[in-house]
Amino acid sequence: MKIRKELWFGLGFMAVVLVAVAAMLLSVERVTNGHLGLLMLSMVVVAIMLGFPTAFTLMGMGMIFTWLAYDRDLTRTLDLMVQAAYKTMASDVLIAIPLFVFMGYLVERANLIEKLFRSLHLSMARVPGSLAVATLVTCAVFATATGIVGAVVTLMGLLALPAMLRAGYSTPIAAGAITAGGCLGILIPPSVLLIVYGATAGVSVVQLYAGAFFPGLMLAGLYVLYVIAMAKFKPHLAPPLSAESRRVALPELTARLTRDGGEHAVRRLLHALKGRRNADVPLGHVLRQLGVVVLPALLFAAVALASYRSVTAPLEVVDYGIEPISFSAPGTEERSESTGLQEPPGVAEPPGADDGSLQEPPGAAELAEPPGAEPAPAEGVTEPPGAAGDAAAVAEPRPVPTWWWATFAVLAAIVAIFYLFLSFARLEIFKMLLSSFFPLLILILSVLGSIVFGFATPTEAAAVGALGGFLLAAAYRRLTFSVVKESVYLTAKTSAMVCWLFVGSAIFSSAFALLGGQDLVEQWVLSMNLSKIEFMVLSQILIFILGWPLEWTEIIVIFMPIFIPLLDNFGVDPLFFGLLVALNLQTAFLSPPVAMSAFYLKGVAPPHVTLNQIFAGMLPFMGIQIIAIVLLYVFPGIGLWLPQLLYK
Incomplete structure (x- = not known):
């Protein structure tokens, strides 16, 4: 019996995994719980490639190895499983x-x-x-x-x-x-x-x-x-x-207005409003066509006006309702009484205060305000310096940002080109876009x-x-x-798959951390003395290779909990790492011999379209994806500019 190339690849990949794990276990002096965690990870990958359900494989392996880690204590194993499952399913994001x-x-x-x-x-x-x-x-x-x-x-x-x-x-x-x-x-x-x-x-x-x-x-x-x-x-x-x-077929009434579909629509529709040259075309039809024609201009004006008001609106001053504290000037006992401030009991004036024996220090009368100083207020507390000016500044409209001018200049050029080359054929295409796009x-x-x-x-x-x-x-x-x-049935099926994957991933990750597998991986990676660039290249290569035999869901829920704790050691933003992973998994979907999108297409393609032809067409696009990953890494602002602008 002849075995297909995909099966050869799968069997070869499993053999490589098993040989690598066996070599690791034989090379260490003593097998620890951390090595058992790596054995569990390799067994999960092999079991998934053999066709076992991913979620239940994760749960089963996690429970078995947790039971071994807890010295065959079934109660603690079940407690860990329930806690991990509840913590996962309590997440609001999954809704x-x-x-x-x-x-x-x-x-x-x-x-x-x-x-x-x-x-x-x-x-x-x-x-x-x-x-x-x-x-x-x-x-x-x-x-x-x-x-x-x-x-x-x-x-x-x-x-x-x-x-x-x-x-x-x-x-x-x-x-x-x-x-x-x-x-x-x-x-x-x-x-x-x-x-x-x-x-x-x-x-x-x-x-x-x-x-x-x-x-x-x-x-x-x-x-x-x-x-x-x-x-x-x-x-x-x-x-x-x-x-x-x-060629675009024109409606019957529109065809009466023009000799061919290439005539300028706006000019011809405006002429149709004059005289009796188009008596066989109802006025309502002409007005409806003109209504469709003016839609882009109206939409552009509405969006421009609304966005202009939004970007130039003055910043709001939030009043938190805090009353200013009033301090009394010396000698204003009546104001103190009105504010309810009283002398504490038992406090008396110092000796000599009543007979006037307390005097100002010598030369006090000669003290004067420095030249140019503003006269101080006689009583009470005034506004802090510049408060009135700050309030006036806040109330002023903000300047229009440069990006607004650039964006709407481009949009205005697009609208102008639309009207400049608007033929009746293009008007029909625009109406089709209105109903679909x-x-x-x-x-x-x-x-x-x-x-x-x-x-x-x-x-x-x-x-x-x-x-x-x-x-x-x-x-x-x-x-x-x-x-x-x-739709409800397919939604329930897909959502159940994802949610069971999360539960299985939570149990598996808890068991992996309990066995010390994460610590062992972290120590191994740090012992290699990798730079940030080397770590990023190594991690993306591993994810790319894993994308051949595994689905993206399995890669995210199994391997991301292993990679994420390592990011802090190399100063990598988890947000940026996630964008690279998403781009990388696109590449994995197009990489033969296990490219799921190729099999989706083969299932509906004509019989003469072969898998090799589909794979040949996917390879250039896979190269483009690798170029996109490099561009995102070299210019991280492509992915980080918008989040930083909006949320930081």
Whole structure:
């Protein structure tokens, strides 16, 4: 019987793990509990690769080795298991997982992806490699709305792969664009991976979302640039669309207004309002088209005005209700009485105070205020110096920041270009985007914006997202009982898997720490005298290798509790480390021979598309991911600028 390459790889990897553990145990003079912890870790990896359920493997191994560590005391073992499970499940952050997953399944079943892909590839028809570029943009938008890698790759494999193959695209280019774009949901918020990492590492999920925003955009942008470059310099791999593929059918009433779809829409619609030249076109239709035309200008004006008021609003002065303390000047006994201040009992004036024998020191009368000094107030306490000026300064509007001018200058240029080249064909494409892209964009901005700007916690924003997905499905008339039932079932299945993984991870981590495995690993790493760069390179290589046989959930819940305690010794920010891990696990999803996205695509691809072709298409995108990891490490501000701006 011939064994497949994937099985050879898996068996070889398990053999390497077992040989390494055996060599370690034979090389030490005495086997300690720490060595038992490393044995437990290796047995977990081997058992998972053999196909045992990850969560229950973690729990089982954790309980067995805890029982050994406690000298076969079953009561203490069960106590540790219950405490670890309760501590994990009491985390409020985990509530966001089922809500985000439910939002993703509802959006997936609202059938938006087909309209989105169609409108995007028509709007980018003149861009080299437009079908592959539209696939990547669709995957990025849809991954942001769902965050489910398997669902995005499967749907785009059914929709975009046949279209690209019919257009003459190379199979590796088409397969690579779909698999790489589908994996963007691992990194781009609202990513479930970031929630799991935040709960495991004790890092704020809000800051992780803010930090992952620009690295996600950078990675998607590098993908698009690669596809455009390949289509430009090797057009036989991604040929341009034919004229028939770019043609946009106009509605009947709109077609009466123009001889062809290339005529300028704004000018022609304004002319249609005059005279009787368009008597066969109802005035209402013309006005509706003009209403669609002015939407971008109205939206730009509204956003610009609202943001301008927000960035220039004076800072608020918070009144904490603290009354100022009033001190009486000498000789104002009446004010003291009015304020209720009394002399304590038994306190008398010093001798000679009444007969005037107490005198001013010599020369006191000659003491005068220094030249230019302001006369002191006669009584009471005045405002501190500069208080009135500070209050006036606070009330003044803040200057407009430079980033606001730059952002809205770019937006204004985009709006101007939109109107300058707005033909009737482009107007129809814009209407298609209004019905597919912008509803998803509003949902994404409402969820991510409320999290990043602090209006809501991730859990509250996830609830808003779930409601938004429900409303989107209803608006597109896809909200049926079967759709809701299937979405709820899949959400419960996915959430149960993640939550059981957390419970198993908590039990496993407690057993590993109890055995001293963490201390042994820390001592071994520190004994190597690694620099910060060497530690980062070593950790990312290990995570990359682990990403071949293991899922990202297993890597996060098993190995992150081992890496996180080491970060303080090397001065590494856990937030920055999490962003590197998220980028790295993208690479692991595309690295053969165990690349899950490849198998997702193979399951829905035509029979003539082979796994080797899919793997060949994934390799260039994997190289781009490695470049993105290097860029993020060399320029950490890509990931840390936004969290520092918003929260520090």
